[in-house]
Amino acid sequence: MSTNRRVTVDAIAPGQIVLGPRLKYLGLTLLLAWHYCLWFVPGSFPAHFLLDDRITFAWLIALTAGGAVPLLLAWRLGRRRHLAATPRLLWPVAATGSAATVALTTLGMRSASVAPAYLAAVVIGASSGVLWVLWGESLARHKARFTLERVAPTYGVAMIVLVGGTYLLPGWGAPVVDALLPLVSAALLHLHARSLPDAQYPRLLPAKVAAAGVRTIAVVTGISFAAAFASYYTVAIVPWDVLGQVQNFFTYGILLGAVMILLLALLQAVPMWRQSTYRAYPWLLLFSITACVLYLAETKFQAGAFLLALAISSLFEVLLTMYMGVLTRHGYVPPATAFALSGGAIRLGILVGNGTALVYERVPGVWDVLVRPTFVIIVVGLTVLLISMVRQEYAIDALTQSPQSATELMRVIASVAEEFRLSEREREILALIGQGYTASAVADSLVISPHTVNTHVQHIYAKLGIHKRSELIGYLHRQG
Numbered sequence: 001m002s003t004n005r006r007v008t009v010d011a012i013a014p015g016q017i018v019l020g021p022r023l024k025y026l027g028l029t030l031l032l033a034w035h036y037c038l039w040f041v042p043g044s045f046p047a048h049f050l051l052d053d054r055i056t057f058a059w060l061i062a063l064t065a066g067g068a069v070p071l072l073l074a075w076r077l078g079r080r081r082h083l084a085a086t087p088r089l090l091w092p093v094a095a096t097g098s099a100a101t102v103a104l105t106t107l108g109m110r111s112a113s114v115a116p117a118y119l120a121a122v123v124i125g126a127s128s129g130v131l132w133v134l135w136g137e138s139l140a141r142h143k144a145r146f147t148l149e150r151v152a153p154t155y156g157v158a159m160i161v162l163v164g165g166t167y168l169l170p171g172w173g174a175p176v177v178d179a180l181l182p183l184v185s186a187a188l189l190h191l192h193a194r195s196l197p198d199a200q201y202p203r204l205l206p207a208k209v210a211a212a213g214v215r216t217i218a219v220v221t222g223i224s225f226a227a228a229f230a231s232y233y234t235v236a237i238v239p240w241d242v243l244g245q246v247q248n249f250f251t252y253g254i255l256l257g258a259v260m261i262l263l264l265a266l267l268q269a270v271p272m273w274r275q276s277t278y279r280a281y282p283w284l285l286l287f288s289i290t291a292c293v294l295y296l297a298e299t300k301f302q303a304g305a306f307l308l309a310l311a312i313s314s315l316f317e318v319l320l321t322m323y324m325g326v327l328t329r330h331g332y333v334p335p336a337t338a339f340a341l342s343g344g345a346i347r348l349g350i351l352v353g354n355g356t357a358l359v360y361e362r363v364p365g366v367w368d369v370l371v372r373p374t375f376v377i378i379v380v381g382l383t384v385l386l387i388s389m390v391r392q393e394y395a396i397d398a399l400t401q402s403p404q405s406a407t408e409l410m411r412v413i414a415s416v417a418e419e420f421r422l423s424e425r426e427r428e429i430l431a432l433i434g435q436g437y438t439a440s441a442v443a444d445s446l447v448i449s450p451h452t453v454n455t456h457v458q459h460i461y462a463k464l465g466i467h468k469r470s471e472l473i474g475y476l477h478r479q480g
Contacts, residue, residue: 018192024144025154027188028135031128032155032317033162034181035066036254038101038124041166042247043174048109050247051240056358057114058104058121060351065125067347070133070340077336082201085134085193093134094186097127098179105175129343131185136339138192139325141199146325152265155318159258167251203465203475205331206419209412213332217324221345223281223385224320227288228349229356230378231313234291236357237371238306242299249303253310260311261318280319285386287312292379296372317346331475409434412476420463429456433469434476 018024039059042050049055077083100123108117139146162181166174204210235253240246264280287308294305324338333341356374360366413434417427425446432442439457443450457469466472 018188019142019195021145022150022154024139024142024192025146025151026158027185027192028132028139028321029155029158030162030181030185030188031131031135032314033158034097034101034128034178034185036159036163036314037166037174037181038104038178040250040254041163041174042251043167043169044178045105045109046172046175050250054109054114054117058108058117060355061118061121062125062128063347063351063354065122066129066132067125067344067351069126069129070336071344073130073133074334074336074340077334079204079334079337082334083130083133083137083336085138085189087190089130090134090186090190090193093127093130094182097124097131097182100124100127101179101182102175105178127182131182131189132343133336133339135185135189136325136328136335136342137201138189140328140335140338141201142192142196143199143202143329144325145329146322148265148268148322151318151322152261156258156262156265160255163251163254163258167248201335202329202331203471204334205412205475206415208415208418210332213327213330217327217333217338217341219388220281220320220323221341223285223389224316224342225345225349226381226385227285227316228313228346229353230288230292230382231309231316232350232353233357233374233378234295234305234309234353235313236354237360238295238302242302243306249306250310253307254314256307257311257314261315264315280315282386282389284312284315284319285382285389289379289382289386292375292382296375296379313346313350317342320345409476416464416476422460422463426456426460426463429453430460430472430476433457433472436473 018027038044039055039062040050044050045052045055073083083089100120104117104120104124108120111117162177166177169177205213243249291305291309291312294301294308321339321342324333324342327333328335328338360371360374410431413427413431416422417430422430428446429442432445437445439450439453443453446453461467461472464472464475466475
């Protein structure tokens with residue numbers, strides 16, 4: 001009986017929870033929930049209008065810090081260094097973010113000066129950016145797959161429960177939840193980092209092999225930035241009087257995005273609808289265009305444009321993060337770079353879109369002259385990007401797969417040999433191993449002794465920093 005009880009306890013150990021195929025993404029989702037619960041739920045600022053100038057500008061400041069800090073971190077780390085979730089870094093960052101959240105919702109709203117609110121917003125954005133990169137690094141070490149069937153249920157359900165639940169809380173319940181979210185995320189990250197202490201980061205592909213991936217990453221990141229810009233320009237430009245309870249519409253938009261990603265996951269589960277997750281990108285762009293057209297069509301459609309734009313922006317954030325996670329697993333970019341781009345592109349796109357709308361609203365004479373022409377320009381621009389995205393679909397999808405042909409495999413092997421300065425004999429042996437040859441088969445093919453083959457293999461391992469055959473084959477085939 002004692003043995004059975006021990007097995008039961010082991011089965012529900014915290015380390016096992018944070019490594020579950022779906023729950024491992026919960027901590028990352030909590031960071032997004034922190035952002036949405038704080039800035040999109042009216043109750044987060046009791047007795048204050050959610051679109052009050054102080055809150056609006058604090059949000060824009062937090063977006064700036066949340067987008068810029070991860071990019072600066074990635075630039076400082078470069079290709080070879082990593083940011084580990086050590087307790088000395090993790091807990092101060094999370095605690096500072098939590099304290100800044102408390103300060104923003106209390107002192108920041110009551111002070112005669114705007115400085116406390118804006119300073120708290122900087123700290124919130126910066127701490128969320130650091131936690132975002134730390135989660136990216138930890139998930140990369142644990143070879144997270146970032147498939148829709150794994151990520152979508154966690155994200156969708158968590159957003160509905162947390163954003164919807166926070167919306168329903170009375171009094172100061174919402175600010176309390178807001179302050180707890182970064183701490184809970186940090187606790188899960190601490191468990192995540194401890195659960196596999198010896199896990200290795202994905203091995204980066206040679207620069208020449210990774211170049212095609214970097215180009216596609218630039219395209220996808222640019223399109224995501226443009227979509228976030230278009231979405232939040234639409235959100236910010238819709239007149240409040242067409243929305244009625246405008247504060248509530250922000251919550252509704254995030255909940256709609258959560259429902260949409262759950263529906264997308266359900267479609268993926270149907271065999272006749274199953275396809276690459278990233279084929280959804282063109283459809284999201286089409287929905288972004290639809291939101292703009294709804295605004296231009298008639299006033300009665302503008303509430304729908306608001307909700308659709310807000311929901312689509314949240315979906316772009318999730319899909320871009322998933323895509324970057326997959327490319328990290330395959331070794332195209334370092335984890336910090338991938339997650340900095342996924343967070344930075346969306347946050348800065350939102351900043352520019354919302355900022356543009358604010359300028360149009362507050363500069364006399366600009367609204368009547370530029371609002372509708374800007375929408376026309378956005379629709380044309382998104383249409384061009386949609387065509388580009390459709391053309392890029394194969395390239396986007398191909399990067400997440402193993403080499404599909406012998407020619408592509410040989411190209412990878414040639415790049416590996418060049419970057420790691422393999423001898424001609426080592427290159428020959430590497431090519432045969434990549435094709436599935438055993439050591440004895442390699443010896444027979446090259447007419448050399450098995451001992452000589454094993455000596456060369458050990459030299460290859462040493463030069464590449466690899467320890468066993470399965471790692472080498474996985475690296476050559478971009479299997480992470």
